Amino acid sequence: MFGVVASGKLVNTNVQEAGVNEYFLTLEDALSVNHIVVFLTGQIPFSEGFGGSIYLGWPAEGGGMSWQLLGFISNSKPSAIFKITKVKPSETVTPFGQEMMATVGHHSTAMVGLRVEPLDQLAQETPASGTQPSSLSNMSEFSQKMLENLFNFASSYAVDPTRSALTPGETYIPAAALRQWYSNFQRRLSLNPNFWKTL
Incomplete structure (x- = not known):
């Protein structure tokens, strides 16, 4: 049903069933x-x-697994x-059945679990902080805030x-020149958020 690509590793589709609507795969050398x-x-x-x-x-110390919600996937x-990198849960949460609670062999081995749930329930869940990578919109927002701060x-x-x-x-710079630079940079950023890479 699903697979995982970990940075620097091959595609992993070795999914195992853990229970009703619960699946997992092992992520070696996850650190x-x-x-x-x-x-x-x-x-x-x-x-x-x-969705999932x-x-x-x-x-987890003392056995079992400590789980952290990352987000979800769906057909759409x-x-x-x-x-x-920052997802190291400190307390044991057990969203899965007992089949997935056995301790894996090594402390650097993690598991990725998928639990099938209704979409309206998935929309109400809150993922762990820091699990979403920086997106282009965040970079654009940062650039916008930086421009405003400089101006x-x-x-x-x-x-x-x-x-x-x-x-x-x-040496003095006319405020009009700074305002013109600010407008030009904003316009170029809205047309192509990656234009600054060619500067």
Whole structure:
């Protein structure tokens, strides 16, 4: 039904059934993995109105697995990228049946679990913080905030030459030039969020 691509590793579709509507696969050497992509293979779609919540599980002290919700996939959203570098749950959560509670062999081995649930229930679940990788919209938002900050900072030093003495030897930039640069940068960013890579 689903598979996982971990950064720097081969595709993993070795899915095992853990219980009714519960599946998992093992993620070896997970401590070296920054991101995973969970995807539907296309062979078995979800039933109408259902999707799959995605969990990451680590061996817990004293046995069992400690799970953290990453997000979900569905027929209309058949893949998702998750950042897992900061996902190290401290308390044991058991969204899966007892079949998945056995401790895996090594502390760097993790498990990726999929639990089939109704879509309206999936929409109400809250993934662990920091699991979503930076997106293009976040980069655009950062660039926008940076531009506004630069403009506001530089504008705070604006002086009226008719009302104050200019410091000799100091170079002054007209506020209009800064405003024009700001407008041009904004326009180029809206047309192509990656244009700055060619600067």
